[in-house]
Amino acid sequence: MNRNDVDMNHINAELERLETEGIRPDLADLDRWSTAGVVAQIAADDATVAPAVADEAPRIAAAVDAITERMRAGGRLIYVGAGTPGRLAVVDASECVPTFGIDPGMVLAVVAGGSDAVTTAVEGAEDDVVAAAADLRAVGVSAGDAVVGITASGRTPYVLAAMAAASEAGAVTIGVSNNRRTQLSERVDIAIEVVTGPEVIAGSTRMKAGTAQKLVLNTLSTATMIRLGKTHGNLMVDVRATNVKLRARALRIVVAATGVDDNTATAALDRAGGHAKSAITALLAGKEPS
Numbered sequence: 301m302n303r304n305d306v307d308m309n310h311i312n313a314e315l316e317r318l319e320t321e322g323i324r325p326d327l328a329d330l331d332r333w334s335t336a337g338v339v340a341q342i343a344a345d346d347a348t349v350a351p352a353v354a355d356e357a358p359r360i361a362a363a364v365d366a367i368t369e370r371m372r373a374g375g376r377l378i379y380v381g382a383g384t385p386g387r388l389a390v391v392d393a394s395e396c397v398p399t400f401g402i403d404p405g406m407v408l409a410v411v412a413g414g415s416d417a418v419t420t421a422v423e424g425a426e427d428d429v430v431a432a433a434a435d436l437r438a439v440g441v442s443a444g445d446a447v448v449g450i451t452a453s454g455r456t457p458y459v460l461a462a463m464a465a466a467s468e469a470g471a472v473t474i475g476v477s478n479n480r481r482t483q484l485s486e487r488v489d490i491a492i493e494v495v496t497g498p499e500v501i502a503g504s505t506r507m508k509a510g511t512a513q514k515l516v517l518n519t520l521s522t523a524t525m526i527r528l529g530k531t532h533g534n535l536m537v538d539v540r541a542t543n544v545k546l547r548a549r550a551l552r553i554v555v556a557a558t559g560v561d562d563n564t565a566t567a568a569l570d571r572a573g574g575h576a577k578s579a580i581t582a583l584l585a586g587k588e589p590s
Contacts, residue, residue, distance in 0.1 A: 363490045364519075376444075377393075379393055381449070393408050443471060537553060
């Protein structure tokens with residue numbers, strides 16, 4: 301038996317212990333089910349995800365407080381992932397800019413395999429521990445940052461190596477995984493373990509596990525932006541009206557926040573360059589937008 305065989309045996313043993321890799325006997329004949337039956341089963345499984353995320357609310361809240369503390373002092377929120385988690389990280393990071401009016405560099409995603417891996421599978425990227433450390437250094441990770449590693453298994457080598465580099469730099473580290481007592485959880489400051497169990501398609505963690513990750517990332521970024529004052533109540537007042545839909549949304553936000561009529565709100569938005577918060581502040585203070 302060569303070394304590669306030994307390594308593969310060890311890896312297989314690790315994977316067999318993971319709930320996300322479980323094979324469900326009750327679905328052994330899934331390929332012979334009706335379309336309606338398959339859809340109903342997937343929906344039933346998906347319905348278990350939100351409660352699993354809710355179970356981790358205390359850890360998620362602790363992570364939000366840690367991220368907020370760093371960002372309030374000028375630090376960044378940095379996501380790290382490979383495959384599906386990396387792609388979900390890109391989505392969340394990119395959407396923070398138009399939603400909350402932040403600079404693009406405040407929330408960013410580091411993905412195994414680089415930008416090519418967002419749309420195409422990059423073979424071997426998730427095992428490249430050397431690239432992981434280099435990628436964290438390339439974005440200048442520091443003690444002022446909060447770094448969130450995302451991996452369903454909790455053992456992805458790229459993510460573990462990236463988190464080690466983040467810890468070495470002094471950043472606060474947060475782990476998001478979908479199994480209990482993972483390697484990732486043992487190596488981070490705050491561990492979020494959303495246990496979603498075996499997938500409908502065994503091992504396809506883009507399903508329930510990916511849905512859970514999306515919910516957690518949405519919550520982390522949204523709650524952090526609320527704590528940073530990027531909303532007025534539940535209104536996204538830092539949105540910039542850069543297209544027709546967003547101009548209409550900004551108008552509704554200004555009207556809701558100030559109680560003025562549409563014409564007054566439109567005029568205030570025009571003077572504020574489409575920035576809802578500036579228009580609201582000016583209307584409430586009776587001043588011209590600055």
